[in-house]
Amino acid sequence: MSKPKSTAEDVDTTENEEATESALTTARRQLNRAATHVDVDDGVVERLKHPTKVQRVSVPLKRDDGELEVLTGFRAQHDDVRGPYKGGLRYHPEVNADECIGLSMWMTWKCAVMDIPFGGGKGGVAVDPKQLSTGEKERLTRRFAEELRDVVGPKQDVPAPDMGTDAQTMAWFMDAYSMQQGETTPGVVTGKPPVIGGSYGREEAPGRSVAIVTREAIDYYDWEIENTTVAVQGYGSVGANAARALDEWGADVVAVSDVDGAIYDPDGLDTKDVMGHDERPGMVSGYDAPRKLGNEELLELDVDVLIPAAVGNVLTADNADDVQANLVVEGANGPTTFAADTIFEERGIPVLPDILANAGGVTVSYFEWLQDINRRQWTLDRVHEELEDEMLKAWNAVRKEVEERDVTWRDAAYVVALNRVATAKATRGLWP
Numbered sequence: 001m002s003k004p005k006s007t008a009e010d011v012d013t014t015e016n017e018e019a020t021e022s023a024l025t026t027a028r029r030q031l032n033r034a035a036t037h038v039d040v041d042d043g044v045v046e047r048l049k050h051p052t053k054v055q056r057v058s059v060p061l062k063r064d065d066g067e068l069e070v071l072t073g074f075r076a077q078h079d080d081v082r083g084p085y086k087g088g089l090r091y092h093p094e095v096n097a098d099e100c101i102g103l104s105m106w107m108t109w110k111c112a113v114m115d116i117p118f119g120g121g122k123g124g125v126a127v128d129p130k131q132l133s134t135g136e137k138e139r140l141t142r143r144f145a146e147e148l149r150d151v152v153g154p155k156q157d158v159p160a161p162d163m164g165t166d167a168q169t170m171a172w173f174m175d176a177y178s179m180q181q182g183e184t185t186p187g188v189v190t191g192k193p194p195v196i197g198g199s200y201g202r203e204e205a206p207g208r209s210v211a212i213v214t215r216e217a218i219d220y221y222d223w224e225i226e227n228t229t230v231a232v233q234g235y236g237s238v239g240a241n242a243a244r245a246l247d248e249w250g251a252d253v254v255a256v257s258d259v260d261g262a263i264y265d266p267d268g269l270d271t272k273d274v275m276g277h278d279e280r281p282g283m284v285s286g287y288d289a290p291r292k293l294g295n296e297e298l299l300e301l302d303v304d305v306l307i308p309a310a311v312g313n314v315l316t317a318d319n320a321d322d323v324q325a326n327l328v329v330e331g332a333n334g335p336t337t338f339a340a341d342t343i344f345e346e347r348g349i350p351v352l353p354d355i356l357a358n359a360g361g362v363t364v365s366y367f368e369w370l371q372d373i374n375r376r377q378w379t380l381d382r383v384h385e386e387l388e389d390e391m392l393k394a395w396n397a398v399r400k401e402v403e404e405r406d407v408t409w410r411d412a413a414y415v416v417a418l419n420r421v422a423t424a425k426a427t428r429g430l431w432p
Ligand SMILES: NC(=O)C1=CN([C@@H]2O[C@H](COP(=O)(O)OP(=O)(O)OC[C@H]3O[C@@H](n4cnc5c(N)ncnc54)[C@H](OP(=O)(O)O)[C@@H]3O)[C@@H](O)[C@H]2O)C=CC1
Pocket: 088, 161, 162, 163, 164, 165, 206, 233, 234, 235, 236, 237, 238, 239, 257, 258, 259, 260, 276, 277, 278, 282, 295, 309, 310, 311, 312, 331, 332, 333, 334, 358, 359, 361, 362
C-alpha cells in the first residue's frame, strides 16, 4: 500500500533543524502537545519540562599508554514522584547534558506508561567506547561510579545499560559502588549478569517488548504477521532482539543494519545467523546478503513495519515524506523528530512511541530490582510471562486513549503517563 505524501508546508522545522534537534527540545515539544489533551495544572506541566537535578562530573581516565584523559559524565534526574529515578547510562561521543535531560524525561513517561514505581533518569559519558580497551572501559566505569556515588542508590537512582554499555559495565559499576558502601548492593543498578543478581531476560527485554508491541499493532490493524515485512535499523541489544523475536513469530525481517550500513533480502533474512555487534562486530554490514544498502535507504524501504532501533533523530522532516512503511515502531529513544511526527500523522502512518514500545527494558529492570530486594531469582519463563502481561496492560491503556480521544499513539501514551504523574503529585500534595 503506498502512502500519501504530506501536504503540510507549515510543519515547523525552523525552530530546530532537525537532525540536531536535541532530545530535550523534542521531549518538551511532545509534552506541550500532550498537555493540550489532559486536564493537568499548567504549573505541573511547566515543572515537568525541567529536571530535578543534573549531575555533571569529570571522569579522569588513564589510557593503556599511560596518557591521562579527562572525560565528562552526566546523570540527569528528571522526576521521582512515583519512585527512584531510573534509566540507562550511555557511552557515546555525543552524550551531553541536554541529551541526558531529554532522555530522562522520556524515562519518567516510560515508567509511568508501564505503571512501575520509578521516575526518570539518564546519564552517560561522552566517549567512543569502540576506542577503549576492556581495561579502559572498566577503569572509566569504576571512576564514573565513584563520582556518582552520592546521587545513586537502590532507593535513590538506579542506572542500567543503554547504548555502548552492557551487563559487564553494570557489574563494574555495582562492584565499585558496593566497595565504597562497604556492602554488596546489587540493587544499585539493573541489567547486571544474572550471577550477581541480574535478571534473566533483561538483555533481550527492550527488543522483546518492541516485538510484542509490533505484534499487537499488526493485530490491531488486521494484518497477518506471516505476511508482514520488517526493516530494523540498528542491530544491537534492542534491534537484534526485536528482529529475532519477530522473525520467530513469523514476520519477514527483510533488512537490518549496523553503523556501517544495511543488508537486504526480500525473502527475509535468517536473523539467528546474522550476528549482532556484541556477538561479532562488523558482522551485519559484512554479512553475505543479496543487497547492501545505506542506513538512509533502509529507512525508505517499501516494508510494512519500520523499526528504528539505533540512534535518535533518524526520521526527520527531510525523509519522513519518503518513508514507505505503513507503521513505525520506535525501538530507539527519540528516533522521530517532532516535525517528522507531524508529517507521519498527516500521511496516516501510525508511530508506536519509544515510551511504550521499548519499555520492556525498564520493566524487566523493575523485576530485577524486586529480585535484588528479595534476594530471589525468577526463572526466564516467569520473566517472559510477567513482561507479556505488563506490556499488554500498557498496550491496552494506550489503545483505549487512542480510541476514546482519537489521538496519535504518542499522544495517547503521554496522556496515560502524564495523568499518572500529575495524580501522584496531587495526591502527595506536591505542587508543582
Ligand atoms: N539497551 C537498553 O536497555 C535500551 C536501549 N534503548 C535505546 O535503543 C537504542 C539502541 O540501544 P542499544 O540497542 O542498547 O545499543 P547498542 O549499542 O547495543 O546497539 C546500537 C546499534 O545501532 C548501530 N548504530 C550506532 N550508530 C548508528 C548510526 N548512526 N546509524 C545506524 N546504526 C547505528 C550500532 O552499530 P555498530 O554495531 O556497528 O556499532 C548497533 O548495531 C538507543 O536509542 C537506546 O537508548 C531503549 C530501551 C532500552
